[in-house]
Amino acid sequence: MQAIRDIKHNFSLPPPSSMAGSGDSYHQGNMRMTLEDPELWRSFHEIGTEMIITKPGRRMFPHCKISLAGLVPYAKYILLVDMVPEDGLRYKWNKDKWEVAGKAEPQPPYRTYLHPDSPAPGSHWMKQPVSFLKLKLTNNALDQHGHIILHSMHRYHPRFHIVQADDLYSVRWSVFQTFTFPETSFTAVTAYQNTKITKLKIDHNPFAKGFRDEGTNSKRRANRSLADPERAVKKMNISKDAEHGSPQDLDDEHMGHKEMEIKAERYSPWGATCDRDSQGLRADSPLGSDPRDMYSSEQLVPGQNTYQPNRFQEYVKSPSPSSSVGSGSGCGSRSSFESRVPDVATVPDHDASTKPSAPEFGGLPPCPPHPSAGHQEYTGVLNMAIAQAKPGMLGHHPLYTPYSTEQSLGQWSGAPSTQYPPPPHHHLPTEYSSQAVHHSYHHGNVGDWSQYPLFSYSCW
DNA sequence: TCGTCTCTCACGTTTGAACCGA
DNA sequence: ATCGGTTCAAACGTGAGAGACG
Numbered sequence: 001m002q003a004i005r006d007i008k009h010n011f012s013l014p015p016p017s018s019m020a021g022s023g024d025s026y027h028q029g030n031m032r033m034t035l036e037d038p039e040l041w042r043s044f045h046e047i048g049t050e051m052i053i054t055k056p057g058r059r060m061f062p063h064c065k066i067s068l069a070g071l072v073p074y075a076k077y078i079l080l081v082d083m084v085p086e087d088g089l090r091y092k093w094n095k096d097k098w099e100v101a102g103k104a105e106p107q108p109p110y111r112t113y114l115h116p117d118s119p120a121p122g123s124h125w126m127k128q129p130v131s132f133l134k135l136k137l138t139n140n141a142l143d144q145h146g147h148i149i150l151h152s153m154h155r156y157h158p159r160f161h162i163v164q165a166d167d168l169y170s171v172r173w174s175v176f177q178t179f180t181f182p183e184t185s186f187t188a189v190t191a192y193q194n195t196k197i198t199k200l201k202i203d204h205n206p207f208a209k210g211f212r213d214e215g216t217n218s219k220r221r222a223n224r225s226l227a228d229p230e231r232a233v234k235k236m237n238i239s240k241d242a243e244h245g246s247p248q249d250l251d252d253e254h255m256g257h258k259e260m261e262i263k264a265e266r267y268s269p270w271g272a273t274c275d276r277d278s279q280g281l282r283a284d285s286p287l288g289s290d291p292r293d294m295y296s297s298e299q300l301v302p303g304q305n306t307y308q309p310n311r312f313q314e315y316v317k318s319p320s321p322s323s324s325v326g327s328g329s330g331c332g333s334r335s336s337f338e339s340r341v342p343d344v345a346t347v348p349d350h351d352a353s354t355k356p357s358a359p360e361f362g363g364l365p366p367c368p369p370h371p372s373a374g375h376q377e378y379t380g381v382l383n384m385a386i387a388q389a390k391p392g393m394l395g396h397h398p399l400y401t402p403y404s405t406e407q408s409l410g411q412w413s414g415a416p417s418t419q420y421p422p423p424p425h426h427h428l429p430t431e432y433s434s435q436a437v438h439h440s441y442h443h444g445n446v447g448d449w450s451q452y453p454l455f456s457y458s459c460w
Numbered sequence: 461t462c463g464t465c466t467c468t469c470a471c472g473t474t475t476g477a478a479c480c481g482a
Numbered sequence: 483a484t485c486g487g488t489t490c491a492a493a494c495g496t497g498a499g500a501g502a503c504g
Contacts, residue, residue, distance in 0.1 A: 202494085
């Protein structure tokens with residue numbers, strides 16, 4: 001099934017020639033990205049995808065696999081993936097659903113995964129699906145293998161970036177486009193919480209074949225469930241909770257899928273989010289109100305729906321009803337398949353020090369971005385560390401910090417310091433500032449999702 | 461002190477790439 | 483150069499236990 005049904009429009013904004021480098025002669029408007037195995041992703045998503053993170057690094061399952069179209073066959077592109085927090089919350093698994101457990105922990109060192117084939121001509125990327133199989137997630141903040149560092153019990157979603165660049169060294173000057181797929185959002189965990197997710201993983205992951213019911217471990221698993229009354233109770237409660245019509249049914253509600261409401265098993269694990277939803281503030285709502293949303297992957301980045309990250313501080317205080325992610329029409333940007341022009345990674349026009357101090361969380365949900373910030377029709381300048389990753393990261397950390405200035409510093413210099421130590425002060429070229437300022441997107445607010453850094457670190 | 465929650469590690473199973481010989 | 487068999491590293495979830503926290 002196609003993840004993108006109509007994404008070709010709204011790519012009309014050409015990259016400024018001034019920053020497109022050699023690529024400015026290429027029309028970027030027809031780029032399309034399709035998520036492979038959308039059904040598999042959806043089946044996980046409906047339950048509440050969990051991804052294991054370990055110290056040595058763990059692959060994702062399902063892993064990110066995309067198809068590309070609309071690239072210039074002879075132009076070279078670089079593909080990247082990063083993980084963006086869904087919101088500023090930490091979650092816990094309670095009984096049979098996820099609940100908010102407080103505000104998010106300080107953002108770990110931010111990293112971006114570069115597809116090993118990069119750079120490669122468009123023909124290469126388009127000839128077959130592109131797999132990010134080897135992308136690994138870790139909870140080790142000191143990781144030196146270049147794995148993407150995440151916090152356990154936090155929610156993220158992958159973000160795919162296509163950068164037209166002849167080599168890694170020109171990336172930062174290149175135009176890029178960013179895509180997200182609602183169904184790929186997940187909760188990072190060190191151990192599976194939802195037994196349904198475990199079962200799905202076992203059923204679909206070839207490496208877990210040995211744990212399948214027909215396998216040798218069926219007995220062990222059966223015994224386990226018997227020996228763990230609480231788990232058994234959980235399972236029994238699953239369908240019960242689904243009937244309560246409580247906020248945890250949010251997924252169903254917002255998917256607008258009657259079918260989902262009927263199926264008791266498709267309970268929503270996102271109890272907490274549902275609550276938020278009830279306030280018209282649903283942040284994650286991976287499933288749009290429009291069924292198409294399930295498969296439509298427009299360029300959500302910087303989609304107002306998907307991007308809760310790092311903006312909660314601002315929007316908590318000024319929710320935007322019309323852009324509420326979870327509201328029936330909240331996924332407007334998603335359901336409309338509106339593709340967006342590249343994200344801007346650099347947000348120099350900002351001073352983190354002006355950011356309000358951490359808000360009292362009080363279970364308040366992150367709010368969607370302000371409508372005025374919803375459409376990011378601008379061309380991005382890649383604020384990429386790749387070209388400088390060795391030896392330097394970009395040093396404009398304060399610009400992106402969703403949290404505190406300290407954290408942002410850590411974000412930029414924490415992990416990389418172990419491998420690619422950033423220079424003490426590496427400020428963006430002035431071009432960055434001016435260009436970013438000219439973008440229609442409003443960057444004056446620290447809470448904006450787009451404050452989330454791109455490519456402060458890369459690995460390949 | 462106790463209970464809960466989260467994380468870590470060793471384990472057995474499976475896959476697939478690498479290697480080797482025919 | 484190709485094919486088939488073997489080896490082994492890597493990946494998987496499990497389950498017990500440790501550690502942190504209230």
